[in-house]
Amino acid sequence: MSIGAVKGVEIGSGFQVAEMLGSENNDAIAPGGFLSNNAGGILAGVSNGEEIIVRVAVKPIPSIHKEQQTVNTANEPVSIKVGGRHDISAIPRIIPVCEAMVRLTLADHLLRQQAILTSE
Template identity: 75%
Template sequence: VARVAAGAVAQRVLDTAGMKIYAYTVALGGIYAQECDLDFVEQNLLFCCDKSVYPKMEQRILEVKKEGDSLGGIVEVRVKNCPCGLGEPVFDKLDAELAKALMSIGAVKGVEIGAGFKVADMLGSECNDEITPQGFASNNAGGILAGISNGDEIIVRAAVKPISSIEKEQRTITQEGDPTTISVKGRHDISAIPRIVPVCAAMVRLVLADHLLRQRMIGEKA
């Protein structure tokens, strides 16, 4: 709650630069969105961005709930109208700061920016975002080059692990080291999604507001 509240304050700072932040679910339990409809995001309980796969996500939740298990997923945060020049080239790289902020969220186990891990399979000529008179021809960099925003959309994704407290019986050990089993009873969320979606957005807002204020302070001193 505190992160989301702070993020709302940070958005007031970002509003002065016209920056818009959108966060939504792109994957849940192995079901991936095939398109992104930002208007649909606020119309469903999972903040899913694809109307066509939303029923499948709901069905997957019901199936896993019956099994006493839990689900992970992926949250994507998109930043529009980000000005150029936010970040630093070495110690406080914007992408590093965003990754740190998102990784500070308990259930997040991985972060990727732009094309992310897909760049490992690309050629340099495929990965490079060529520049045209109209702007960048692609956005594999996710709006950040050399730790500094380049004016393109910032795209960052967070991998969210399944909740560990599950009813399904699993192996563990006692305090004495003897083998036993554990089953967590009671009411539990099946996934950290959708609760984690606004938290991811809030952390991105906080990082961007910080760097925007830094940029303005440097400009005033120059």
């Protein structure tokens, strides 16, 4: 969770699998490949050759015009109202940041695997 504002990450069917039966979640395999991709391309932490599908949940922008409750430096309750939206640029920018994080993670694991293979 090293990307600010990201509150959840799911791979494949993600959180939806908690409401599925094992028979619904299993990705049956046929001679031509998998018949579904609930695993999102990752089985037991390893790519299964299917498309890797990752989704993120990003928290809403906190600087809104609506009056909100907080505390001041003396820990006294106060109300604040932000004039204007100062951080709306976070939404279009989060997509390439998340894509880059996935790529870095995949590259990291590839290099780890290569290190193991070359040390044998």
